[in-house]
Amino acid sequence: xxxxxxxxxxxxxxxxxxxxxxxxxxxxxxxxxxxxxxxxxxxxxxxxxxxxxxxxxxxxxxxxxxxxxxxxxxxxxxxxxxxxxxxxxxxxxxxxxxxxxxxxxxxxxxxxxxxxxxxxxxxxxxxxxxxxxxxxxxxxxxxxxxxxxxxxxxxxxxxxxxxxxxxxxxxxxxxxxxxxxxxxxxxxxxxxxxxxxxxxxxxxxxxxxxxxxxxxxxxxxxxxxxxxxxxxxxxxxxxxxxxxxxxxxxxxxxxxxxxxxxxxxxxxxxxxxxxxxxxxxxxxxxxxxxxxxxxxxxxxxxxxxxxxxxxxxxxxxxxxxxxxxxxxxxxxxxxxxxxxxxxxxxxxxxxxxxxxxxxxxxxxxxxxxxxxxxxxxxxxxxxxxxxxxxxxxx
Amino acid sequence: xxxxxxxxxxxxxxxxxxxxxxxxxxxxxxxxxxxxxxxxxxxxxxxxxxxxxxxxxxxxxxxxxxxxxxxxxxxxxxxxxxxxxxxxxxxxxxxxxxxxxxxxxxxxxxxxxxxxxxxxxxxxxxxxxxxxxxxxxxxxxxxxxxxxxxxxxxxxxxxxxxxxxxxxxxxxxxxxxxxxxxxxxxxxxxxxxxxxxxxxxxxxxxxxxxxxxxxxxxxxxxxxxxxxxxxxxxxxxxxxxxxxxxxxxxxxxxxxxxxxxxxxxxxxxxxxxxxxxxxxxxxxxxxxxxxxxxxxxxxxxxxxxxxxxxxxxxxxxxxxxxxxxxxxxxxxxxxxxxxxxxxxxxxxxxxxxxxxxxxxxxxxxxxxxxxxxxxxxxxxxxxxxxxxxxxxxxxxxxxxxxxxxxxxxxxxxxxxxxxx
Numbered sequence: 057x058x059x060x061x062x063x064x065x066x067x068x069x070x071x072x073x074x075x076x077x078x079x080x081x082x083x084x085x086x087x088x089x090x091x092x093x094x095x096x097x098x099x100x101x102x103x104x105x106x107x108x109x110x111x112x113x114x115x116x117x118x119x120x121x122x123x124x125x126x127x128x129x130x131x132x133x134x135x136x137x138x139x140x141x142x143x144x145x146x147x148x149x150x151x152x153x154x155x156x157x158x159x160x161x162x163x164x165x166x167x168x169x170x171x172x173x174x175x176x177x178x179x180x181x182x183x184x185x186x187x188x189x190x191x192x193x194x195x196x197x198x199x200x201x202x203x204x205x206x207x208x209x210x211x212x213x214x215x216x217x218x219x220x221x222x223x224x225x226x227x228x229x230x231x232x233x234x235x236x237x238x239x240x241x242x243x244x245x246x247x248x249x250x251x252x253x254x255x256x257x258x259x260x261x262x263x264x265x266x267x268x269x270x271x272x273x274x275x276x277x278x279x280x281x282x283x284x285x286x287x288x289x290x291x292x293x294x295x296x297x298x299x300x301x302x303x304x305x306x307x308x309x310x311x312x313x314x315x316x317x318x319x320x321x322x323x324x325x326x327x328x329x330x331x332x333x334x335x336x337x338x339x340x341x342x343x344x345x346x347x348x349x350x351x352x353x354x355x356x357x358x359x360x361x362x363x364x365x366x367x368x369x370x371x372x373x374x375x376x377x378x379x380x381x382x383x384x385x386x387x388x389x390x391x392x393x394x395x396x397x398x399x400x401x402x403x404x405x406x407x408x409x410x411x412x413x414x415x416x417x418x419x420x421x422x423x424x425x426x427x428x429x430x431x432x433x434x435x436x437x438x439x440x441x442x443x444x445x446x447x448x449x450x
Numbered sequence: 451x452x453x454x455x456x457x458x459x460x461x462x463x464x465x466x467x468x469x470x471x472x473x474x475x476x477x478x479x480x481x482x483x484x485x486x487x488x489x490x491x492x493x494x495x496x497x498x499x500x501x502x503x504x505x506x507x508x509x510x511x512x513x514x515x516x517x518x519x520x521x522x523x524x525x526x527x528x529x530x531x532x533x534x535x536x537x538x539x540x541x542x543x544x545x546x547x548x549x550x551x552x553x554x555x556x557x558x559x560x561x562x563x564x565x566x567x568x569x570x571x572x573x574x575x576x577x578x579x580x581x582x583x584x585x586x587x588x589x590x591x592x593x594x595x596x597x598x599x600x601x602x603x604x605x606x607x608x609x610x611x612x613x614x615x616x617x618x619x620x621x622x623x624x625x626x627x628x629x630x631x632x633x634x635x636x637x638x639x640x641x642x643x644x645x646x647x648x649x650x651x652x653x654x655x656x657x658x659x660x661x662x663x664x665x666x667x668x669x670x671x672x673x674x675x676x677x678x679x680x681x682x683x684x685x686x687x688x689x690x691x692x693x694x695x696x697x698x699x700x701x702x703x704x705x706x707x708x709x710x711x712x713x714x715x716x717x718x719x720x721x722x723x724x725x726x727x728x729x730x731x732x733x734x735x736x737x738x739x740x741x742x743x744x745x746x747x748x749x750x751x752x753x754x755x756x757x758x759x760x761x762x763x764x765x766x767x768x769x770x771x772x773x774x775x776x777x778x779x780x781x782x783x784x785x786x787x788x789x790x791x792x793x794x795x796x797x798x799x800x801x802x803x804x805x806x807x808x809x810x811x812x813x814x815x816x817x818x819x820x821x822x823x824x825x826x827x828x829x830x831x832x833x834x835x836x837x838x839x840x841x842x843x844x845x846x847x848x849x850x851x852x853x854x855x856x857x858x859x860x861x862x863x864x865x866x867x868x869x870x
Contacts (some may be wrong), residue, residue: 058652060645081641104694105673107680117680121672186796191773196690197711197780205700206784208615208626212707214700215782217690218630219611225670226634233640234818237480240644241455241823251820257799260788261814263468263524264629268814270785272520275506277785281624292612292622299622301607303600306498360598367604369622372678372685375610383593386665387675398679400669404642404661
């Protein structure tokens with residue numbers, strides 16, 4: 057079996073995590089991805105952590121994870137000579153992903169017009185039009201616009217973001233879905249399309265924001281922390297050796313939980329059948345001792361055996377030791393610029409585990425493929441030297 | 451106008467909550483024909499509310515509660531709906547014909563359930579060798595956790611994300627559970643199923659896709675795993691700060707529980723911010739805060755000054771002024787605030803949706819724009835069994851067959867509100 061995206065050629069022109077995250081899935085599943093970088097390298101190369109905390113343009117964790125299997129070419133496209141290189145790259149490709157300012161994207165996209173050119177996806181914070189189009193945002197400030205920071209926080213305490221970089225990853229992820237869609241369409245009807253992903257819209261229109269709930273019901277989320285005290289038990293609870301997360305406030309999970317912890321009488325107790333919202337403390341007199349006596353992995357196994365939705369709360373060390381992750385080889389060793397390195401493995405498997413549809417290859421060094429790509433683009437030796445001397449390529 | 455982009459692709463959904471259904475809606479946005487096979491007579495999970503007095507997911511209205519729940523509506527636009535009891539022989543015949551019709555089958559039962567129902571991959575491909583089957587069980591289809599159940603909040607906790615989302619001096623109990631996987635898994639599986647259709651173009655055969663939601667989350671947080679493997683450090687919550695950038699935070703603004711994000715990534719942005727705060731000297735050579743290193747060494751003091759500054763201003767007004775100076779600044783929006791966004795209105799992002807049991811309202815719009823073949827919102831979330839007859843007739847059943855199925859409660863268009 058070939059890889060599913062074999063035959064697809066993607067050019068990535070960008071300067072944030074979003075573009076890199078977008079094209080990662082493509083390269084891991086067989087597409088050819090050419091990453092166009094400035095002389096200083098894409099910003100993602102400068103994102104920590106680094107091994108031993110020593111900065112390395114080829115060794116940052118985000119670059120090593122998100123640029124797997126790509127080719128790197130350095131092009132300064134601020135001049136006509138650089139734009140001419142881009143034009144040849146465009147014609148080599150099926151899809152161009154832009155992830156830069158609106159002004160630059162408009163300029164670079166304006167060269168793409170006609171049947172010989174590929175479809176495009178443009179990623180920006182607020183979109184390619186409208187009064188906010190030129191605003192500067194980052195991973196955290198985009199999340200602020202989406203009501204997710206508000207939802208993540210407690211009343212009168214600072215709103216909170218998600219993991220650093222994860223907002224841009226979701227935006228890139230969104231771009232990947234629409235990019236494959238327009239590529240698929242182009243293959244079938246030969247129509248070139250231009251898509252745009254505005255980060256705020258991509259997050260705000262997805263599920264799990266406070267906005268989608270409020271606009272439908274008019275109800276604001278409770279901002280009282282993770283454990284709901286009126287509809288319980290949900291949220292993170294301490295146990296003997298750490299924490300578990302429960303989602304057992306509704307039926308049939310609540311009944312199953314009461315049976316599993318050995319207290320089916322709760323289900324007949326009027327404090328919980330008629331006035332449950334005011335009796336969280338009374339309920340914890342039953343649940344608390346059970347959690348205190350058992351460790352998270354026992355609770356996970358025991359309650360799941362009773363059909364209760366529960367999971368252990370893990371850190372990185374725990375996750376790499378998780379029996380399921382080990383059995384499925386969810387994390388894999390890879391040779392990289394910093395030597396042996398661990399990365400998350402396949403997000404999906406086609407036809408069977410350990411198939412050949414997913415292949416994790418090391419991330420490229422900055423400009424590693426400049427010369428070979430220029431030869432492929434039909435530049436002569438003399439022309440390549442001229443571009444090098446003029447600091448157009450590197 | 452319906453998008454032509456995925457026209458001709460038939461998607462069969464036997465899936466609950468969001469990770470499966472929301473992705474099917476996204477496929478529908480692009481023109482795929484999506485049929486949702488809704489559980490019957492047991493209600494789908496997103497049709498269930500807890501105590502309606504306490505459950506914030508239920509919209510006011512006159513119809514059945516199960517037709518007025520936000521979580522259902524938000525994951526089910528652009529589909530036709532058949533409510534079918536697939537545990538009966540007649541229901542299985544309908545499902546078999548739907549499998550013959552489909553290009554893609556999306557199921558999200560716990561691992562092993564679809565096999566026990568008699569529709570494992572070996573059976574499915576016998577019925578239709580061109581179909582792609584996508585299974586979305588949280589921990590995948592193999593391994594020791596086979597058959598375990600959980601919502602997305604559990605995968606976030608297991609992926610190491612929950613523990614780094616809290617306040618720096620807070621406790622894990624305070625951390626808000628989020629359904630990040632429900633937002634991102636659909637995006638991955640769209641790539642997966644369209645990739646499998648490309649494979650089908652080459653081989654003539656469909657594929658089976660095993661997507662473990664926990665594994666799809668894991669690749670999104672490389673910092674968590676890498677810091678452990680590279681430096682033996684377990685990531686801790688950094689809240690809104692960034693170890694390499696000062697200022698980088700969320701600050702109080704005028705008004706109750708009102709906040710603004712401000713970031714100055716470089717000396718130039720800092721210079722402009724200092725000027726806005728009437729302290730240009732903070733960015734002049736000689737002042738320790740004029741350099742990145744000096745600012746990192748004075749993080750708390752700088753944050754305190756910014757907090758005093760931001761408290762005087764409305765978050766939206768101040769963000770406008772700071773953005774005009776090239777500084778990253780954004781008000782933290784509460785759920786009603788997006789409706790006031792001039793940007794979203796300028797881009798005609800909101801969609802007007804009407805529904806028999808809920809008054810007309812604006813809902814959030816699409817995740818992307820496309821030219822040509824813009825996504826289109828052709829169908830609001832269907833009522834339970836709303837398209838039973840149309841779908842059954844398309845599959846070749848007669849009016850008599852349909853009447854008989856209805857009388858035997860193989861299909862239906864209403865739930866008993868009390869059952870789950």
